[in-house]
Amino acid sequence: MNILLVASAFNSLSQRVYAELADLGHRVDVVLASHGPDAVRAAVHETRPELILAPMLKTALPEDVWREHTCLVVHPGPPGDRGPSSLDWAIAEAVPRWGVTVLQAEASMDAGDIWASESFPVPPVGKSDLYRNEVSDAATAAVLLAVQRYADGSFKPRPQNDPEVAVVWRDFFRQEQRRIDWGRDSTEVVLRKLGGGDSQPGVLDEILGREVFLHGGHPEDRLRGRPGELLATRAGAVCRATRDGAVWIPELRPRKSSGDPAPFRRPAVSVLASLAADGARGSGGPHRLPEDTAPLELPADRRTWTDIRYRQQGDIGFLTFSFPGGAMSTGQCRRLLAAYRYALARPTSVLVLGGVRDFFSNGIHLNVIEAAADPAGESWANLNAMDDLVDAVLRTTDRLVVAALGGNAAAGGLMLALAADEVWCRAGVVLNPHYRRMGLYGSEYWTYTLPRRVGVETARRLTSEALPVSAATAARIGLVDGLVPVAAQEFAAETEHRAAALAADPDLARRIAAKASARQADEERRPLADHRRAELARMRAIFFDSQTPYHALRSAFVRKQPGGSDRPLSGGAR
Numbered sequence: 001m002n003i004l005l006v007a008s009a010f011n012s013l014s015q016r017v018y019a020e021l022a023d024l025g026h027r028v029d030v031v032l033a034s035h036g037p038d039a040v041r042a043a044v045h046e047t048r049p050e051l052i053l054a055p056m057l058k059t060a061l062p063e064d065v066w067r068e069h070t071c072l073v074v075h076p077g078p079p080g081d082r083g084p085s086s087l088d089w090a091i092a093e094a095v096p097r098w099g100v101t102v103l104q105a106e107a108s109m110d111a112g113d114i115w116a117s118e119s120f121p122v123p124p125v126g127k128s129d130l131y132r133n134e135v136s137d138a139a140t141a142a143v144l145l146a147v148q149r150y151a152d153g154s155f156k157p158r159p160q161n162d163p164e165v166a167v168v169w170r171d172f173f174r175q176e177q178r179r180i181d182w183g184r185d186s187t188e189v190v191l192r193k194l195g196g197g198d199s200q201p202g203v204l205d206e207i208l209g210r211e212v213f214l215h216g217g218h219p220e221d222r223l224r225g226r227p228g229e230l231l232a233t234r235a236g237a238v239c240r241a242t243r244d245g246a247v248w249i250p251e252l253r254p255r256k257s258s259g260d261p262a263p264f265r266r267p268a269v270s271v272l273a274s275l276a277a278d279g280a281r282g283s284g285g286p287h288r289l290p291e292d293t294a295p296l297e298l299p300a301d302r303r304t305w306t307d308i309r310y311r312q313q314g315d316i317g318f319l320t321f322s323f324p325g326g327a328m329s330t331g332q333c334r335r336l337l338a339a340y341r342y343a344l345a346r347p348t349s350v351l352v353l354g355g356v357r358d359f360f361s362n363g364i365h366l367n368v369i370e371a372a373a374d375p376a377g378e379s380w381a382n383l384n385a386m387d388d389l390v391d392a393v394l395r396t397t398d399r400l401v402v403a404a405l406g407g408n409a410a411a412g413g414l415m416l417a418l419a420a421d422e423v424w425c426r427a428g429v430v431l432n433p434h435y436r437r438m439g440l441y442g443s444e445y446w447t448y449t450l451p452r453r454v455g456v457e458t459a460r461r462l463t464s465e466a467l468p469v470s471a472a473t474a475a476r477i478g479l480v481d482g483l484v485p486v487a488a489q490e491f492a493a494e495t496e497h498r499a500a501a502l503a504a505d506p507d508l509a510r511r512i513a514a515k516a517s518a519r520q521a522d523e524e525r526r527p528l529a530d531h532r533r534a535e536l537a538r539m540r541a542i543f544f545d546s547q548t549p550y551h552a553l554r555s556a557f558v559r560k561q562p563g564g565s566d567r568p569l570s571g572g573a574r
Contacts (some may be wrong), residue, residue, distance in 0.1 A: 001151060003050035005030045006040055006071075012132045012390065012408055013074075016057040016430045017143055024144075031062070034562060037062040044069065051150055053143065053489075054105070061105050071105035071408035072115055072146055074139050076131075079117050079158075080165040082110035085173035087135065089129055091196040092177065094524055098122050102136040102146040104157060113157035114165070115146035123489055124191075126216060128199035129358045133488035137428050150215060164508045175204045180214075180403035182329035187245035191217045194357035199325070202253055202265070208275045215251040216264050216324055218305030223292065232292035235335065236267030239292065244313050246545040248305040249322050250393060261561040266367045267329070270519040274371075296339055308339045310346075313496070315385060315503045318355055319335040326359030330378065333385035348399055349512065350503045353420060355495040357488040361413025361446070373553065378545045383443050386412050387532055390444045393419040393527060398507065402499065404493040405480070411435050416446035418453060423480040424498065426491050429471045436466040437548035438557070439537040439539065448531045451476050 003026050007014040010030060013066045031043035033054075042067055045065045052071040054061065061071055079100030079483040097120040104112035108387040118138035122130065149155035160167060178197050180190055194217025197203045197256035200211030207230070223231045232239045237250040252271035254263045267289070280506030294306040308321045328336070343351055354360050372378035393401055393416065403417035410432035417423050421464075425431075426435055432452060436440035442463070450459040454477050463470070474480045502508065528572045542548045556562065 001546065002027045002047060003029070003147070004043060004047050004052045006033050006043075006052060006054045006061065009030075009056060011056055012430060013136050013139055014055050015432075015468035015524045016136055016140055016428065016470070017053065017074075019430060019468045019473065020140055020144065021147065023470050025084070026147075028125075032055060033059050033237075040065060051147065054146075055139065057144065060109070063107070065103035068550065070150065072143075073103050073105050074136055075101045075103055075110050075114070075141070077101060077110075077170075078119065079223075080113050080160060080167045081170065082167065083170035085170060087127055087131065088173035088177075088196050088341050089170045090122060091130070091192060092173070094192065095122055097227040100135060100142050111160055114157050115155070115157045116151060117145040118142040118145075121487075122276055125357070126195040126198035127300050128557045132359075133357060133428075139393050139568045140428065164338070170438070175201075178203045180205060182241070183243055183446075185242065187219060187242045187247060190242050190247055191219060191508060193217075194249065205253070207252070208272065210275050210278075212271065212275075213253040213255065213265075214249050214251060215253060218248040218250070219303050220246040220248055220305065222301040230272075230289055233289050234292050234305070234366045235293060236269050236329075236331070237307075238268040238272060240290070249307075250307075260471045262561065263365050264370065264558040264560075265324070266371050267377045270368070283348050283535055289516070290419065296342060298411055300554065308336055310339060310343055311347065312346055313500075315344045315347075315349045316496075317346050318496075318499075319343045319351065319353050320356050322356055322358065323361070325367075326362035326408070326410070327365040327367065328363065328382075328413065329365035329388065330385045330400075332365070333382065333389050333405045337385070337392060338509055340389065344392075349508055350400050350402065351396070352395075352402045352404050352495060354406060354417070354498050356406050356494055358407040359413075359414055360403070360405045360407055360409040362408075362410045363412030363415075366438075366554050367558045370554055375554070376543045376546075379550075380540065383412075383536070383539055384542075386416070386444050387536070390419045390526065391532070392414050394445060394449075395519070396521050398512065400485070400502065400512060400515070402502070404484075404489065404491075404495045405429050405431075406495075408432075411438070411440075411442065412444040412446075415442075415446045415449055418449040419445065421511075422482070422502075424482045424484055424495065425471045425474060425480040426488065427485040431469045431474050431479065432466075433469060433472070434463045434466040435462065437553070439553045440542060441535065443526060443532070443535040443539050445531050445535070447535060448526075449526065452522075475503070 018028050031040055052069050054073045059561055079101050097119050099117055101117040102115045106112040120134040120138040178193050180193055193203055198216040202215045205214050206241045220239055223239050223246045225231045226242055227239045227243045228239055231241055237248045239246050239248050248269050251265045252268045253265045256263055296310045298309055305570045307323055311318050325333055369375050369378045401420040403420035403423045408430045409417055414431055416431050447526050471483055484494050542550050
């Protein structure tokens with residue numbers, strides 16, 4: 001069919017729905033509702049869709065559009081659930097299961113007939129992680145079922161006045177409900193509140209006399225202090241005491257002041273430093289907080305947060321990492337490289353990178369870059385740190401390296417995965433093997449790794465079309481080596497099972513030897529250093545020219561303003 005997607009942003013769910021519908025042979029166009037109702041009307045007039053889908057919508061569809069066309073809206077709640085903050089309420093109430101419903105658009109919000117629904121478990125993770133994984137899995141299944149039913153023509157959607165549908169209206173989930181009472185709330189409650197607003201909108205609080213939004217939260221098992229007290233820092237995060245424990249908060253966002261540019265999330269320590277530099281009231285600034293480091297090989301009984309871990313099971317090393325939003329700053333890249341070198345010093349024949357749920361990596365950290373005194377210089381430093389990491393993976397010839405993608409990957413983060421010998425990808429993951437939407441040429445040795453996997457012509461198409469690729473298509477074209485068809489919570493265990501089989505393969509020694517020979521032959525044809533020089537020359541010209549689109553696109557992206565890279569650029573998308 002000819003399908004039009006209307007979305008407030010071309011986010012992870014919109015991209016997945018787009019990619020999976022395209023895989024089924026549908027022609028899919030995209031228009032962003034954030035461009036206004038006239039843009040939606042123009043797209044409808046131009047594409048003449050047989051069906052309109054809204055996988056992620058913050059504003060109502062124009063009435064003339066939904067009256068004249070069948071429009072199906074994805075609502076992140078079970079049948080009968082209504083309101084703008086469904087997922088927030090589910091997390092706040094600690095429900096064990098929740099649902100997604102595909103509704104036909106009508107005048108009343110979320111009141112349309114039901115075309116499909118799917119339920120999903122609600123694990124104790126942040127809302128953004130839940131949205132990209134369990135919600136995305138259920139929503140995609142429901143959308144594909146609804147599309148199939150619509151195409152069949154015989155299905156009659158169920159009205160919500162059906163006696164079996166219990167209608168519940170939930171109001172907008174406000175900051176009053178999110179606010180933390182540090183003296184009364186238990187650690188469990190604090191973590192639930194932080195998890196419910198980890199990406200957007202954050203939890204409004206006060207630190208050093210300034211209002212800030214807290215983003216993300218993880219438990220701490222040893223540090224203690226007065227409720228609300230800042231206790232320590234670790235890897236850019238800050239630890240804060242609760243009444244019965246403590247939590248780690250990775251990112252902060254200052255509240256907008258009148259006349260200032262829109263603030264954005266960045267590592268908590270850097271925000272605290274800027275607050276202190278601005279003369280914020282109070283004590284306990286980051287310069288007075290100790291850095292509480294965690295060992296790379298964290299004991300199994302420790303319940304504390306760290307963004308990089310290493311563990312070993314027999315002949316297999318597992319180097320896991322998880323950075324907020326999948327972005328990797330200069331410092332994070334350097335710490336991960338140090339951890340990688342540590343892993344190489346261990347006696348293993350298989351090394352697995354990743355292997356946990358949610359983002360693998362999205363490449364350089366645009367928020368940290370935007371906040372830097374010299375964004376061009378920080379862009380350059382960040383890119384070189386990413387290149388150093390990818391270079392180390394490419395030059396590993398004494399063992400097999402596996403990249404295990406339990407979540408989405410894009411740009412340089414995906415190229416980091418492609419540097420491995422094998423790439424395992426959870427079914428449902430969305431890959432973006434391009435840089436174009438940020439106005440970049442790209443680095444991280446993509447001119448070597450991408451054509452090596454998919455061929456020169458496919459590499460050129462992927463980087464120029466700049467469209468999302470489903471996990472199934474990635475496997476079909478050779479971008480990844482294996483699909484892992486499990487739920488997000490099961491990915492780590494399945495990765496361990498597959499790694500054990502790989503380590504036990506009698507052919508492993510031969511494969512490692514062949515890998516070393518192939519690397520030597522590739523180096524003789526064109527050294528890795530030559531790929532790096534050519535890529536960096538293009539990127540340096542972009543970074544250090546203030547007139548290139550990269551700078552405006554980056555600024556719009558981190559501030560979530562129109563013109564950011566959430567917009568699709570080509571290939572049937574508007």
